[in-house]
Amino acid sequence: MDEVKCFIPKSLDEALRIRKEFHAKPLAGGSDLMVSYYKGIGIAPVFPFPVMIISNLSDELGTIRKEDDGVHIGALSTPNEIASSMVVPYPVRKAASLMGAPSLRNTATIGGNIGNASPKGDLPQPLILLDAEVVLRSVDGERRMKVDDFILGSKKTALADDEIITGIVIPEVKATHYFYHKIGMRRANAISKLSLSALFDVEDGVVVDFRASSGAAGPKVRRSRDAEEILIGLKLDEVSGKTGEFLSAWNSILSPHAMPEYRRASTRRMLLGFIEEVASGALPGNYE
Ligand SMILES: Cc1cc2nc3c(=O)[nH]c(=O)nc-3n(C[C@H](O)[C@H](O)[C@H](O)COP(=O)(O)OP(=O)(O)OC[C@H]3O[C@@H](n4cnc5c(N)ncnc54)[C@H](O)[C@@H]3O)c2cc1C
Known part of the structure; x- marks a missing residue:
């Protein structure tokens, strides 16, 4: 068997040169790659491609900070770091806090969650709700694209073969009410069967913004701008009269491969509950 190269770069510059x-x-x-190439207990995984271990680069890729254009989350940030950072918006923090078991939440990374592009990955879903961008670097420069455009489908991304994800930028989103819910087999250490985020921004009793995104209900995270538009601009007391129209528009974007009726009915029920609570004034706003 041909020898497969393994690199351990000491800096981002070195990593970018190796990648190129x-x-x-x-x-x-x-936590995705090692599992995919697992050969058995005590046997090192065999990768059919050169590998570069980037976990040493957390000084350059592991910080979370607020800047003028939004919250920057370094690619090596772990779910625990994200869940405990108060600059990170609520649905992303909540999703990170529910990933896997405590050990996984200290080893998995946001770059790996996006890079793996599993339809069941928990972080792309709230990131797409918030129009977050992925930052991609190569020796030739940097580019940014929406996470929604970067993830092309199940396990497919727009990552070029000389690029590394260096981070995520979440622009500031004004919202008075957030919703996040994950359904798994158990309360802990469960891959999502379904996940849903939504937000309202209500000003003087009028819906200024409304968004919803669902994960694990199709090959990639889905939002429907057409469905969202149905509720935007309404007075709160007009919302209930439009939920039927909204839910049928929303329904058409879901294409679950398994248990389609269960998944469609569950997202409809969760969305309806959230929308009615906000419309009736029962849900206090401003999540921190
Ligand atoms: C027991 C178990 C439970 C799990 N539970 C959950 C769960 O509840 N929710 C969930 O979402 N996931 C879960 N996962 C999946 C996994 O932990 C996550 O997808 C995790 O975020 C992957 O991060 P990582 O750093 O370990 O990725 P890695 O395995 O290191 O990489 C994954 C992919 O991303 C690419 N990649 C990694 N970093 C970069 C980068 N900076 N630039 C470019 N490409 C990059 C790699 O090349 C690879 O293709 C679970 C996995 C296990 C084993």
Whole structure:
């Protein structure tokens, strides 16, 4: 068998040079890659491609900070770091806090969650709700694109073979009410069967913004701008009269491969509950 190269760069610059020359696949927490190439207890996984272990780069890729254009989350930030950072918006914090078991929440990374592009990955869903961007670097420069455009489908991304995800930028989103819910087999350490985020921004009794996104209910996270538009601009007391129209528009974007009726009915029920609570004034706003 041909020898497979494994690199351990000491800086981002070195990692970018290795990525350009050898197209080595980044290995961050390894919780997807190591599992995919697992050969058995005590046997090192065998990768059919060059690998680059990037976990040493947390000084450059592991910080979370607020800047003028939004909240920057370094690619190596773990679910625990994200869940405990108060600058991170509520649905992303909540999703991070419910990922896997405590050990996973200290080893997995946001870069790996986006890079893996699993339809069941928990972080793309609230990031797409918030129009977050992924920051991609190569030796030739940096580009940004919406997470929604970066994830092309199940396990497919727009990552070029000389690029590394360096981080995520979440622009400031004004919202008075947030919703996040994950359904899994158990309360802990469960991959999502379904996840849903939504937000309202209500000003003087008028819906200024409304968004909803669902995960694990199709090959990639879905939002429907057409469905969202149905509720935007309404007075709160007009919302209940439009929920039927909204839900049928929303329904048409879901294409679950398994248990379609269960998944459609569950997202409809969760969305309806959230919308009615906000419309009736029963849900206090401003989540922190
Ligand atoms: C027991 C168990 C439970 C799990 N539970 C959940 C769960 O509840 N929710 C959930 O969403 N996921 C879950 N996962 C999946 C996994 O932990 C996550 O997807 C995690 O975020 C992956 O991060 P990582 O750093 O370990 O990725 P890695 O395995 O290191 O990488 C995953 C992919 O992303 C690419 N990649 C990593 N970093 C970068 C980068 N900076 N730039 C470019 N590409 C990059 C890699 O090349 C690879 O293709 C679980 C996994 C296990 C084993």
